[in-house]
Amino acid sequence: MVHSPIACSGWNYADLKPEARSFFQVSHMGAGAQGLGPSSSAFPGHSREQDWKRMRCCCLKMLFFSPQNPATITRILLSHFNWDKEKLMERYFDGNLEKLFAECHVINPSKKSRTRQMNTRSSAQDMPCQICYLNYPNSYFTGLECGHKFCMQCWSEYLTTKIMEEGMGQTISCPAHGCDILVDDNTVMRLITDSKVKLKYQHLITNSFVECNRLLKWCPAPDCHHVVKVQYPDAKPVRCKCGRQFCFNCGENWHDPVKCKWLKKWIKKCDDDSETSNWIAANTKECPKCHVTIEKDGGCNHMVCRNQNCKAEFCWVCLGPWEPHGSAWYNCNRYNEDDAKAARDAQERSRAALQRYLFYCNRYMNHMQSLRFEHKLYAQVKQKMEEMQQHNMSWIEVQFLKKAVDVLCQCRATLMYTYVFAFYLKKNNQSIIFENNQADLENATEVLSGYLERDISQDSLQDIKQKVQDKYRYCESRRRVLLQHVHEGYEKDLWEYIED
Known part of the structure; x- marks a missing residue:
């Protein structure tokens, strides 16, 4: 079974207004089964501000919460339950609200604290801040429902430190000693003036939601702020709106036919210094x-x-x-002494293991490097397509070149990961068939690559076109056969692995 990339719904966090971002996690949950794009596309005909209010309303209706529970408190409750709304609903309606709010480190909104009421009374005298010990008017102090108040400057510095230096978002507590009441989103957004700090806070909160949701995943492409959503969490290829295709399960580039487990081991093997140690063991002694x-x-x-x-x-x-x-x-x-023989045997095993690793690693890296070069072929192919059109060929007639490069890149990527699969594969009859399919696809891919790198003249135009078309169709066919054979082996449990 050959997987095709899933075009996933997505939304761009950077496109949301700050107010919408602060409630983003809650509003997304009530927006329906499909992922949201920028909020202007979620509800056509409405401004982003209206969309935000509408999404927030959807969330509150979905959770059946009492109107006195602010959306920011709802967000804290959801965060405590790792965004599992069913667990939250069960606890919320079991009758013990005081215990629930205490576990979530928030004050029950329906019971405003007596201390809070006392502190709201105005005072003509200046008061000392309990952090910086400077005197300020009562109006310059603010705090949470717990009743602890501090000057706005200390609040701003405290929140900035927690967010920027400690990377805390959903677990920032009141700065008072021994107080574990969490700071809500409205308070953070009101007391912080630096837009960079606000953006970092919003990202931390949003990230907690994405990380806890099995159906959501950040796009791994650099500088991409999209999140993709799928209907079922599985190791399937997904494609972000930015064009990046990746495995939804592990976040790596799509790596058919090797499974995520073995690719993870391979990447770790390539990244750490274990192979350097193997070389030392194979070529040196103490x-x-x-x-x-x-x-x-x-x-x-x-x-x-x-x-x-x-x-x-x-x-x-x-x-x-x-x-x-x-x-x-x-x-x-x-x-011939036993100790000497054992030492030499160990050294030979180490050397053999190193040679085997280098065999597969060199071919893996070779296809990776070739794939990078093949991506650059698009610019050269574009120029060749323009030259062909000057030789009385239509735009449609020259599209075979772009198709050939697409197939070439797909084959390179598949071959690259077949060597990871083969490295952990034990030898049996099925592995021999796999290696034959691999060799056939590899040979055809190299021939196709050679065709595309040739200079095209008027005399050879029709000949090279026929050869390229025949070869890329053959490559497509052989790639499909190889992948189908591997997936058939997965389904019938034909493969045995070497636990490296």
């Missing part, structure tokens, strides 16, 4: 006295440690002291 790593740079087995504090002399083959070897400078008379 001095038996000081254990410094030594590389053999000549044919003689008589080794002298270069460590100035060691200078030990030993045999490269058996790692024993050199003195008992007498005059046997080139042949170790202990060559």
